[in-house]
Amino acid sequence: MTAPIVIAGAGVGGLTAGLALAQAGKKILILERAAEIEEIGAGLQIAPNAGRALAQLGLESELNDFGLEPQAINIRDNNARLLARLDLSVARQRWGAPFRLFHRADLQQLLLNKVSSRPGVTIETNARLENFETIKTGVTLKYEGVAGGVALAALGLVGADGLRSIVRDRMMNTPMDALSYAGSVAWRALAPADEVYEVFRRRESNLWLLPGGHVVHYPLRDGKIINIVVILDARLDEDGEKQIDGDTLRKRIISYGAAFELADLISAAPLWRRWPFFIRPMLTTWTQDSVTLLGDAAHPMLPFLAQGAAQAIEDALALGQAFAAPNITVERAFLAYEQKRRMQAQKVVAASRQQGQYFHLSGGLALARNIAIRLLGGKGMLARNAWLYR
Ligand SMILES: Cc1cc2nc3c(=O)[nH]c(=O)nc-3n(C[C@H](O)[C@H](O)[C@H](O)COP(=O)(O)OP(=O)(O)OC[C@H]3O[C@@H](n4cnc5c(N)ncnc54)[C@H](O)[C@@H]3O)c2cc1C
Structure with a gap:
């Protein structure tokens, strides 16, 4: 019996990698530590670069069924003045796929359905990868399953186990690679659409720039709910409240100057x-023999360009494509995948961080930024990010 390639983690990155590797004819075992595959959090913007990759993996009709296509992004200052309106209707023609807005659970479910229907793919939940060792023929790994510890031989291991990746920890094995707090906190919630002003129910994304923060909101699930993310620069209080009510956050956001x-x-x-939000240092390599990293495990990024999941999806497609070369070994395919993806993903990591600083300016710098946005206009603002969507 052929040994599988094991993917640790069934997030967006791991499931898409399973799909791409199955498409390349590989036998796959996906290990997920959670009891059920479900996404916490709420909305996810899937930009054209990710939409194109998912369409190549045969998901176009599911994306059309579950995604909501926003027609524009409105950028406002904290006083509710419209700074720019980015017309998104051009995306499909310009970048080969539209922008889409998903409930995370819907995207996760459609990926899970697709990957589980592929021959040669096994998914095990309640299965936490604990350790691994590279050997001549691949990798041996240990995981904790429902029935206790399991040892397994695999052809390769893909660490798609997120920001706090165990695969990355074992691979790098240095305190220099530790997580550090990035200086801001997101508050996330869903609101019933009929509770918000009509203007916020439109099929549009909205971005508000505040001194020391920003807010993003958009409709989901055919416009029935509104996904809202409030991001505020703040000191990290580990013991602070993990959940708050709307009135408490309302008062807090008013103190940041919100209209x-x-x-x-x-x-x-x-x-x-x-x-x-936490960050980790950029890596000079993601691959060691027959072990590689993917998605947040390889390149965690701040979500200010809404590209974390998109980059994980691009990784997954590239990983599958790397196996297209005839008789390629797992080690060589993993290296080819890393070579194709590392520079671009790390460029996005750096740009996301800069975007956060730009969004959170205050005082005279914020005024100058707002003038620059007005001068650039919607077309210019969209063009700024064209390198991501191409
Ligand atoms: C507020 C916010 C908004 C965002 N908005 C967007 C957006 O609009 N668009 C976008 O593209 N991105 C967005 N992102 C980023 C995006 O959510 C992440 O980049 C993406 O989910 C990463 O996917 P992943 O599969 O690499 O990791 P994860 O989603 O973290 O999945 C990792 C999986 O591995 C499992 N796991 C962990 N350890 C083990 C183990 N030892 N054994 C087995 N399984 C394990 C976990 O349970 C999890 O299921 C946002 C992020 C945040 C925080």
Whole structure:
């Protein structure tokens, strides 16, 4: 019996990698430590670069069924003045796929359905990867399953196990690679659409720039719910409240200078969950023999360009394509994949961080930024990010 390639983690990255490797004819075992494959959090913007990759993996019709296509992005300052309106209707023609907005659970489910229907793919939940060792013929690994510890021989291991990746920890094995707090916290919530102003129910994404923060909101699931993310620069209080109600966050956001329209939107959502942001250093390599990293495990990024999942999806496609070369070994395919992806993904990591600094400017710098956005206009603002979507 052929040994499988093991993927640790069934997030967006791991499931898409399973799909891409199965498409390349590989036998796959996906290990997921959670009891059930479900996404916490709420909305996910899937930009054209990721939409194109998913379409190549045969998901176009599912994307059309479950995704909501926003027609524009409105950028406003904290006083609710419109700075620019980016017309997204050009995306399909310009970049080969539209922008789409998903409930995370829907995207996760459609990926899971697709990958489980592929021959040669096994998915095991309640299966936490504990350790691995590279050997001549691949890798041996140990995981904790429902029935206890399991030892397994595999042809290769893909660490798609997220920001706090065990595969990365074991591979790098240095305190220099530790996580550090990035200086801002997200509060995330869903509001019923009929509780918010009509203007916020439109099929559009919205970005508000505040001194020391920003807010993103957009409709999901045919416009029935509104996904809202509030990001504020703040000191990390590990013991602080992990959930708060809408009125508490409303008061907090007013202290960041938010207009009343935005404050009202915040109180429309009853419960807000905290999400502090962490970063890790950039890696000079992702691959060691027959072990490689993918998605947040390889290149965690701040979500200010909405590209974390998109880059994980691009990784997955490239990983599958690397096996197209005849008789290629797992080691060589993993290296080819890393060579194709590392520079671009790390460029996105750096750009995401800069985008956060730009969004959170205050005082005179914020005024100068707002003038620059007005001068660039919607077309210019969209063109700024064209390198990501191409
Ligand atoms: C507020 C916010 C908004 C965002 N918005 C967007 C957006 O709009 N668009 C976008 O593209 N990206 C966005 N992102 C980023 C995106 O969510 C992540 O980049 C993406 O989910 C990473 O996917 P992943 O599969 O690499 O990792 P994860 O989603 O973290 O999945 C890792 C999986 O591995 C499992 N796991 C961990 N350890 C083990 C182990 N030892 N054994 C087995 N399984 C294990 C975990 O349980 C998990 O299921 C956002 C992020 C945040 C925080």
